[in-house]
Amino acid sequence: xxxxxxxxxxxxxxxxxxxxxxxxxxxxxxxxxxxxxxxxxxxxxxxxxxxxxxxxxxxxxxxxxxxxxxxxxxxxxxxxxxxxxxxxxxxxxxxxxxxxxxxxxxxxxxxxxxxxxxxxxxxxxxxxxxxxxxxxxxxxxxxxxxxxxxxxxxxxxxxxxxxxxxxxxxxxxxxxxxxxxxxxxxxxxxxxxxxxxxxxxxxxxxxxxxxxxxxxxxxxxxxxxxxxxxxxxxxxxxxxxxxxxxxxxxxxxxxxxxxxxxxxxxxxxxxxxxxxxxxxxxxxxx
Numbered sequence: 001x002x003x004x005x006x007x008x009x010x011x012x013x014x015x016x017x018x019x020x021x022x023x024x025x026x027x028x029x030x031x032x033x034x035x036x037x038x039x040x041x042x043x044x045x046x047x048x049x050x051x052x053x054x055x056x057x058x059x060x061x062x063x064x065x066x067x068x069x070x071x072x073x074x075x076x077x078x079x080x081x082x083x084x085x086x087x088x089x090x091x092x093x094x095x096x097x098x099x100x101x102x103x104x105x106x107x108x109x110x111x112x113x114x115x116x117x118x119x120x121x122x123x124x125x126x127x128x129x130x131x132x133x134x135x136x137x138x139x140x141x142x143x144x145x146x147x148x149x150x151x152x153x154x155x156x157x158x159x160x161x162x163x164x165x166x167x168x169x170x171x172x173x174x175x176x177x178x179x180x181x182x183x184x185x186x187x188x189x190x191x192x193x194x195x196x197x198x199x200x201x202x203x204x205x206x207x208x209x210x211x212x213x214x215x216x217x218x219x220x221x222x223x224x225x226x227x228x229x230x231x232x233x234x235x236x237x238x239x240x241x242x243x244x245x246x247x248x249x250x251x252x253x254x255x256x257x258x259x260x261x262x263x264x265x266x267x268x269x270x271x272x273x274x275x276x277x278x279x280x281x282x283x284x285x286x
Contacts, residue, residue: 001093002262004276006252007182007202009058013262014093016053016068019115020046020083025227026215038218039260046083048259049215051115053090055097058200059180061105065198065209066256067119067131073161074118088119104132108185109139110211111195112147116256117162130166138179140187141172143194153230154192188213188242190235191226197242207252207263213239215257217264243270252276 003012023045027035032045041047054065068088078084094100110116122131150158163170171177177185185196191212198209212228213235214220222240225232246253247268254263265274 001096002276002278004252004263006200006207007058007205009056009182009200009202009207011207011254011263012055012057012097013052014055014064014068015086015089016051016066016119017070017087017089018085018259019049019051019069020044020085021049023047027219028225028227028229028232030224035218035224039216047216049115049257050255050259051088052256053119054209054254054256055094055099056108056183056200058183061180062099062103063106063108063179063183064104064132064135065108065254066110066116066211067107069115070118070120070122070131072123073114073121082115090119101132102134104135106179107132107135107137108179108183108196108198109137109143110185110198110209110256111143111192112139112163113157113192113212114159114162115157116211117147117159120162121165128161128165130169132169135169136171137166137169138171138173138177138185140185140194140196141174142187142189143192143196144170144172146192146194188234188238190231190238191229193230197238201249204249206246206249207254208242208246209254209256210239210242211256213242214253214255216255217253217258217261220270 023041051069053068056063071087121128147158147163175187182202183200187196200207225235229235247270252263252265262276264272267273
């Protein structure tokens, strides 16, 4: 497991599984000749995308950022379509840290698409139950409303199996939520209407979790929006805003999906000045 310390916060990446999605969809209108220089792609035009929750330990709390792909939640057809080569190993990773699922105090859900939310529930026999029974689950009110009443586009990624067993644990917020001192969730819309980012600030130390506004380091350019985005113009403007915000403060940017980097730190010009350890990947960096 890779980890970094930012201020008094320790971030540890847990193994939440892996998907392989179409690179064209992940980079929208950007030509393959451009994006493939920045992120490796296989012969099927798929790119590797981790689904690794970040365990954030701060203020004597154990906080997860998103929940991973889960276990036994996908059909064989879905596994093929989404290129799922590995499911979650959260129990093993938490045990290595002398923790269990019951020790998780809060979960910050940037949004509730299946690849972020499947890990919220698990099977006990043939019944789905909360995977983290003692955790408060934060997500935006907009996201919470849509996941329970998805439209014809979003119904393919908002699954009742991921939210219904945990609905009593959900703490929806309007524009922003102060989770613990220094840690905020901010509603941005863009990737989904209810999408949120996460910002931690302590003195001069900061990290920004852009979630699927910038799912990988290769999406740093504000104009590079996903074909999966419900509101791509909003994504572009929100990414531009929060990248400038972070550059001015030399913030760390953390990733849930990136198969190359766990986190990068940029200077005021957007140049990389530090990086976290790389996770294991089935690809080599290009």
